[in-house]
Amino acid sequence: MAKKQRPLKFLLIEGKKSADKAARNIINAAKRHFDVVLSVPIDKIRIECANGKTRLRYRNIDLTKFDACYPRLFYEDFVMGQIILDILENSDVFLPVSLDGYQIANHKFYTTMVLGKVDAPVPVTALAAGQEPITSITESVGFPVVVKLLSGFGGKGVMLAKSMDELKPIIDTLNVFKEFICAQEFVKNKGYDLRCYVVGNDIHAVKRFAPKGEWRTNVSRGAIAKQVDFPDKYRETIQKCAKVLGLGVCSVDLLEGEAGPSIIEINFCPGMIVKYFGDRFAQIFMEYIYEETLKSKMLA
Amino acid sequence: MRVVVIAEAKNKSIELLLEKFEDKKIEASYIRLSKLALLTEGKKTEVIADSVKFANYDAVFISAEPTATPFVEPLLVELQDRGIYCNARPESFYLTANKPYMYSALISKGISAPATRILASPALVDEVLPSTKFPVFFKAYASLTQTQLMKVNSSSALKSVAKSLQGKTDAVVIQDFAKGDRLQCAVIGKEVYAYRQKWDDAEAAHTGKPQVISLSDKEKQLAIKAANNLGLDIATVKLVNGMVVDVSAQLNIEGFNKVLSKELEKAVVDYYQQMTGAR
Numbered sequence: 001m002a003k004k005q006r007p008l009k010f011l012l013i014e015g016k017k018s019a020d021k022a023a024r025n026i027i028n029a030a031k032r033h034f035d036v037v038l039s040v041p042i043d044k045i046r047i048e049c050a051n052g053k054t055r056l057r058y059r060n061i062d063l064t065k066f067d068a069c070y071p072r073l074f075y076e077d078f079v080m081g082q083i084i085l086d087i088l089e090n091s092d093v094f095l096p097v098s099l100d101g102y103q104i105a106n107h108k109f110y111t112t113m114v115l116g117k118v119d120a121p122v123p124v125t126a127l128a129a130g131q132e133p134i135t136s137i138t139e140s141v142g143f144p145v146v147v148k149l150l151s152g153f154g155g156k157g158v159m160l161a162k163s164m165d166e167l168k169p170i171i172d173t174l175n176v177f178k179e180f181i182c183a184q185e186f187v188k189n190k191g192y193d194l195r196c197y198v199v200g201n202d203i204h205a206v207k208r209f210a211p212k213g214e215w216r217t218n219v220s221r222g223a224i225a226k227q228v229d230f231p232d233k234y235r236e237t238i239q240k241c242a243k244v245l246g247l248g249v250c251s252v253d254l255l256e257g258e259a260g261p262s263i264i265e266i267n268f269c270p271g272m273i274v275k276y277f278g279d280r281f282a283q284i285f286m287e288y289i290y291e292e293t294l295k296s297k298m299l300a
Numbered sequence: 301m302r303v304v305v306i307a308e309a310k311n312k313s314i315e316l317l318l319e320k321f322e323d324k325k326i327e328a329s330y331i332r333l334s335k336l337a338l339l340t341e342g343k344k345t346e347v348i349a350d351s352v353k354f355a356n357y358d359a360v361f362i363s364a365e366p367t368a369t370p371f372v373e374p375l376l377v378e379l380q381d382r383g384i385y386c387n388a389r390p391e392s393f394y395l396t397a398n399k400p401y402m403y404s405a406l407i408s409k410g411i412s413a414p415a416t417r418i419l420a421s422p423a424l425v426d427e428v429l430p431s432t433k434f435p436v437f438f439k440a441y442a443s444l445t446q447t448q449l450m451k452v453n454s455s456s457a458l459k460s461v462a463k464s465l466q467g468k469t470d471a472v473v474i475q476d477f478a479k480g481d482r483l484q485c486a487v488i489g490k491e492v493y494a495y496r497q498k499w500d501d502a503e504a505a506h507t508g509k510p511q512v513i514s515l516s517d518k519e520k521q522l523a524i525k526a527a528n529n530l531g532l533d534i535a536t537v538k539l540v541n542g543m544v545v546d547v548s549a550q551l552n553i554e555g556f557n558k559v560l561s562k563e564l565e566k567a568v569v570d571y572y573q574q575m576t577g578a579r
Contacts, residue, residue, distance in 0.1 A: 017512075039362055043421040046428065047400075048417035049407040059427065078421045079441055079470040082394065083404045090408065103373075103394060110374045113340045124341045126348075129371045130334025138338050150370050170467070180370050 007035035008293060011066040011093070013084065014041045015073040021274045025282035026070065032283075033290035036064070042077050045084065051223040058085045064091035068293040070249075070285070071097065072269045075106045094296040096289050097268060098246030105245060105268040109182045115263055118244045120237055123185040123262045131175055137183055138167065144186040147171075149179060149258045160186065160217060188262070193217040194254045196230065197270060197281055199288045204281070205230040206273060225276040234261060241266060248292065250284050256287040301576045302327040304352055306336065307363040313553035313565075314363065320565040326573070329357070333364055338374055345378050359385040359576050361534075361568070363550050366397030366444055385575050388549055392531030395548050397444045400471045402530065406544055409529045409550040410481060412522060413544045422462035429455050432474060439473040440465055451504050480541035482506040483515065485523040486556045486564055487535045489571040492520045495559045499540075510559045518542070530573045533575070534568060 010030045014023050023039060030037045040058045048055045056063040059298050063069070069088055073081040080088055085099040104110045109127035116122045126137040127150075138145055147170050149157030161167035195221035197204040204227065238252050241263055251270030255262045272281040303321060305328055307314045314330065321328035329352050337348040347354040360379055362373050376390045395402050403416040417428045422440070438447035438461050446467065452458045462472065485494040496513045497506040515523070519539060526544045527535035538546040553564045 008446050014456055035451065044424070045420045046424050047404060047418040048416075048428075048431075049405065049413075049418070052407060054408045056406050058426075074407040077470075079398055079400060079443065080418070082398055083418060086401070086405065087408070107370060107374070109338065109340070113338065113345050113374050113378070116340045116345065119343055122340065122342070123338070126337055126339045127371060128337040129368070130332075130336075132335045133337035133350075136348055140339055140341070171518075178367070203453045 009036040009066045010034035011069040012039040013071040015077040017074040017076055018072055022272045025279035027241045029282040029286035042080055047083055054087050063238035064093055066093050068094040068289055074269055094293045096248035101247040102268050105266045107150050111266055115241050118240050120241050120263050121261050123187050125184045128181040134171055141183050141185050146184045146186050148182045150182055187255045187262045189255045189257050196238045196252045198250050199284050200248055203238055219273050225273050301359055302357045303359045304357045305330045305361045306333055308333045316553050316565040320569045324569055337462050359572055361387055369393040369397040387534040388532035395530045396547055400473050411526050411544055414478045415473040419472040422465045425462040435477040437475045437477055440469050441471045442468040478543050480538040483539040485537045486551055487527040488567045489538055490535055491567055492523050493560055512560055
């Protein structure tokens with residue numbers, strides 16, 4: 001085990017949708033490794049920009065003086081989140097994530113485009129700037145089609161349309177709310193997905209089984225989760241997905257479809273499925289963050 | 301060179317630009333942004349654009365509102381990957397659409413801008429009062445939309461404005477008030493065209509007839525640096541008292557032409573020829 005030589009400080013930044021249990025588990029796990037642990041809700045943060053410098057502050061504490069930070073930020077935090085990540089990336093704080101990863105992972109089409117470019121298996125996905133290209137898009141994507149809000153999470157904002165008659169009211173609704181239309185090929189699967197928690201070079205897999213009558217596999221929608229051995233055949237693909245987004249910790253969701261595997265999405269701030277696994281993933285994440293912090297400070 | 305001009309509407313500025321491309325015998329197609337789609341299939345991403353075949357073009361001019369950012373950003377990445385020249389680079393819309401992020405980025409890159417405090421919540425106003433010199437601008441944002449803009453002259457007024465804020469607020473900006481006339485600058489590559497608008501205390505705004513001015517070298521370089529650092533070759537940059545107060549990815553060619561009695565569309569076309577090596 002790597003040795004530390006001086007007190008180490010860890011910062012958790014909690015986004016607006018941060019779940020109390022997950023945050024508490026991370027803090028408790030962090031206390032096993034770090035001498036100083038601070039948890040700051042995002043709405044307590046301020047940034048001071050003057051004379052060529054930007055300072056990230058919580059009360060009178062300069063947050064760029066920590067050794068490591070895990071910012072659990074969601075799409076709702078986008079305005080401040082981009083700034084916080086930009087400042088942290090340009091500081092000496094060890095970050096297990098990246099600004100690029102935050103921007104891309106919170107955009108369902110952008111994620112697919114970027115992963116496709118590195119040859120990860122992705123479903124056919126389209127993004128329309130308006131209603132007009134929808135017909136040609138759906139001809140390319142085919143029915144049934146999954147329509148997604150760009151930044152939905154927990155299965156929210158994900159709709160299935162089996163025909164143009166079903167698709168049209170969805171498109172009309174999205175237009176009313178001035179949302180861009182992301183349409184994706186429906187991957188016929190075996191009723192479960194594989195959530196792959198990437199933690200550095202390690203991958204921990206959880207199978208999530210959709211409840212009866214539901215095609216989405218979110219635990220928040222009643223899915224059952226079970227940790228399984230990670231299938232090594234997907235290792236290179238999953239690691240490549242995390243790497244291209246600059247994410248040392250994240251989750252990659254994979255569907256084992258009839259035509260082969262498909263990467264459906266990447267989560268910048270994955271839920272830790274506390275209901276089934278307690279603090280297991282918090283411990284794993286914090287162990288990694290600690291070891292990497294030591295390496296980054298050349299204390300290993 | 302073949303150019304695609306993408307805009308949310310074919311307004312006068314876009315018409316002027318298209319006419320100038322035609323005058324110079326450069327093939328230019330216009331497509332309305334809402335007609336566009338991106339389609340990813342495996343490694344390949346296609347730009348679906350009505351009857352316009354993107355593969356045949358080597359340059360794109362894009363003019364879009366900040367609200368188009370979720371579509372424009374992946375499009376900019378795709379254009380860059382294909383080697384198609386565009387007036388905006390990836391990240392430029394993320395930066396200019398999110399104004400608090402823009403101020404932070406400008407200042408961190410050493411670009412002169414008014415001192416800015418960005419608060420995640422209006423409840424944090426008390427924390428910045430001791431170090432704040434008045435007057436200031438108070439700006440509130442819900443997502444990327446500015447919901448409040450006020451000039452505030454005292455601590456008590458600032459506290460009162462912050463307290464009275466209603467509805468969703470994702471960030472509050474308290475920015476030093478830069479006193480002086482505003483210079484509205486059209487940056488087109490290494491050229492800058494500008495006019496001035498005087499500050500009116502009574503109106504608390506830059507009003508009055510725009511006046512043609514010559515920028516100093518320093519002001520010119522500042523405007524270019526601000527645009528370039530935010531990923532833009534063509535932009536509107538606002539300066540007050542030697543500081544950058546705003547950068548926009550859009551350029552109102554018609555508006556500038558009227559004030560300056562120039563043809564900025566010619567400057568844009570010349571710049572595109574230069575950037576694509578076309579003559």
